[in-house]
Amino acid sequence: MNHILQVIVLILGFISYQHQAIAQSELPYNSFFLPLNKHTDAAKPLYSAQIMRTNTNYLIDINAPFSWFGCWPTWNMQPGNYCPGICTPAVSCYENICNKVRISSSSKSPSCPPAQDSDYEGECYCPYNVVDSLDGRCVISYLSNDTFDVKTSNGRNPLPPIYSANANVGCVDPSTAFQSYPKDVTGVMALSTSPYALPASLNQPPLNKTLSLCLPSSTAAHGILFYGNGPYYLSDVDVRGLLSYTPLLKRPDSFGYFIGVNSFVIKKRSVDLPGNTTAKLSTTEPYTTLRTDIYNPMVRRFSLVTKRIPKANPIAPFSLCYSTSTNGTQAALKVPDIDINLQDGKKWTISTANSIKQITEDVACLAFVDGGAKSEHAIVIGTHQFEDNFLLFDLENSTFGFSSSLLRKQTSCANFDFTMHD
Numbered sequence: 179m180n181h182i183l184q185v186i187v188l189i190l191g192f193i194s195y196q197h198q199a200i201a202q203s204e205l206p207y208n209s210f211f212l213p214l215n216k217h218t219d220a221a222k223p224l225y226s227a228q229i230m231r232t233n234t235n236y237l238i239d240i241n242a243p244f245s246w247f248g249c250w251p252t253w254n255m256q257p258g259n260y261c262p263g264i265c266t267p268a269v270s271c272y273e274n275i276c277n278k279v280r281i282s283s284s285s286k287s288p289s290c291p292p293a294q295d296s297d298y299e300g301e302c303y304c305p306y307n308v309v310d311s312l313d314g315r316c317v318i319s320y321l322s323n324d325t326f327d328v329k330t331s332n333g334r335n336p337l338p339p340i341y342s343a344n345a346n347v348g349c350v351d352p353s354t355a356f357q358s359y360p361k362d363v364t365g366v367m368a369l370s371t372s373p374y375a376l377p378a379s380l381n382q383p384p385l386n387k388t389l390s391l392c393l394p395s396s397t398a399a400h401g402i403l404f405y406g407n408g409p410y411y412l413s414d415v416d417v418r419g420l421l422s423y424t425p426l427l428k429r430p431d432s433f434g435y436f437i438g439v440n441s442f443v444i445k446k447r448s449v450d451l452p453g454n455t456t457a458k459l460s461t462t463e464p465y466t467t468l469r470t471d472i473y474n475p476m477v478r479r480f481s482l483v484t485k486r487i488p489k490a491n492p493i494a495p496f497s498l499c500y501s502t503s504t505n506g507t508q509a510a511l512k513v514p515d516i517d518i519n520l521q522d523g524k525k526w527t528i529s530t531a532n533s534i535k536q537i538t539e540d541v542a543c544l545a546f547v548d549g550g551a552k553s554e555h556a557i558v559i560g561t562h563q564f565e566d567n568f569l570l571f572d573l574e575n576s577t578f579g580f581s582s583s584l585l586r587k588q589t590s591c592a593n594f595d596f597t598m599h600d
Contacts, residue, residue: 207330207337209406210380213596214238216397217360222464223561224312225393226363227403230327230340232264236367237359238391238403239311240461240571241434243372244279244319245345246308247365248352251320253301263352266322269304271295275346276304276321279374290316308348311366311462312358319348326379333409333416335599345379369403369461370433377573380405387573391461392417392584392591395531395565399592410568412584412593417568420587421579424520426571427456435459435571437578438521439557442476445483445514449476457518457557459569459578465495465535467549467558480544483514496535496543503540511542527582532563566590 212227215235226235234247250261251268269276280293290307297303304321325342356364368375369389377389385406392412394401409416427436436456442449451472468476477498488501502511516528535545545562549555568591570579584590 205384206339207406208333208408209331209385209404209410210328210341211331211336211405211594212328212403214391214393214401214403214591216394216401217363218397220312220358220360224360224363225401225461225561226360227367229365229367230329231325231342234264234365235360235363236365237311237363238367238369238461240369240391240459241432242308242311242366242368242375243282243370243433244308244348244374245326245366245368245376246317246319246348246350248355249322249324249347249349251303251322251349266324266347266349268301268349269321269323269346271302271304273304276306279304279321279346280306282374287316289314293318296320306348308350308366310355317350317355319350322347322349326376328380328405331404332599333407334411335595335597337599341380341382343376343379345376346374370435371573372433375433377405382406389571389573390579391564391569391571392567392594393461393561393564394591396592400594400596401591402594411595412568412589412591415584415587415589415593417581417584417589420568420581420584421570422524422526422582423572423577423579424522424524426576426578428576429456432458435578439518440521441519442479443517443519443525444476444479447479447483448519449479452556455556457559458555460558460560461564463558463560465545465547465560465562467547467553467555467560469549469553469556470551472556473546473548476546477544480513480516487511487513490541493537493541493543495547496537496545497548499537499541499543500534501540502536502542508539511536526580528563529583529586531583531585532565532567535562 215226217224225238228235249264249266252265287309293305295302296305305318307316308319310317324347326345327340327342330337330339390404392401408418424437439455439457490499490501492499513530516533518526534542536542566584568581
């Protein structure tokens with residue numbers, strides 16, 4: 179009898195293995211992707227991705243625990259029912275997921291009051307608080323079910339299949355929630371490690387649990403977001419071969435991404451940092467922000483090695499600016515690299531395109547900001563330093579891959595070929 183059971187177990191294991199092998203061999207794509215857009219019509223540069231089903235542009239936020247957008251949760255959605263905008267199926271306050279979201283640290287914030295059940299026409303909705311990615315205020319959101327339609331790719335081109343990821347999202351009042359956002363952006367796409375963020379919804383074996391971002395430096399061209407396996411081709415360059423890797427660090431109070439930093443090196447001179455300094459990565463902060471005790475010596479060193487470049491009056495929020503015109507003629511500014519030395523010995527190089535921001539025709543500034551003496555994070559690396567760098571978040575192995583500037587490799591984040599491949 180035991181022998182028969184062993185045979186059955188072996189047969190079932192073989193069948194399961196065959197199904198897995200077939201699923202892997204027949205998967206017609208190796209990644210999901212979304213085009214990324216740069217916006218400059220808000221108070222600071224921001225980046226979005228568009229979801230096809232609703233044509234909603236979502237602000238991308240690698241620290242947000244939950245995705246939410248301007249919509250209306252509703253019951254008994256039927257053709258012909260009146261809807262003041264985009265309507266999504268509501269989640270009842272009696273469902274388990276409602277309680278999980280509320281008690282999860284994904285939806286908690288010390289500054290937000292606890293959410294209360296909301297009854298309307300005999301139905302109990304599930305409100306909870308989300309924190310606005312731009313101004314930090316509490317926003318009441320109603321839990322709903324939705325699908326995120328994402329495109330598929332072979333790493334070189336788009337492929338015909340569309341993948342629909344089921345997700346729990348929050349509905350917020352679109353008339354009041356997005357006043358400080360770019361004109362066409364009415365949602366927040368969570369790309370953090372939260373169990374309710376988009377990467378968790380896209381999890382589809384055998385695809386790797388890997389999120390990659392490449393932010394464009396121009397509003398005229400798309401960047402790209404990948405989820406899944408490589409390759410990742412920009413022009414004819416598979417950028418996997420350009421990446422260095424460092425561990426991602428975890429903080430118990432955050433679903434965001436952090437890396438360890440030892441020092442900044444500018445023209446062979448090191449600006450050392452306090453021990454165990456961590457840098458937070460952010461897609462909503464436009465410029466790298468440094469605590470004052472780190473900012474001052476770094477700026478002093480940079481000013482010293484650029485002393486031959488004519489200075490200009492500072493333009494807020496920057497303190498070190500340069501003149502880029504001589505006798506009415508504009509000159510391209512070239513400054514030394516800033517190397518971020520990481521805790522495992524790897525080096526992330528910040529070249530001129532990412533260290534300098536052209537403010538006016540005549541003035542360019544060092545794109546680093548003083549965060550104050552009591553800043554919550556010692557370092558927050560912002561999006562100007564990300565542009566035209568390929569960034570990879572390996573969620574399975576908790577590692578961070580970075581390319582440094584792609585411009586030095588004769589490619590950029592705008593060079594993915596969006597031509598459909600049959």
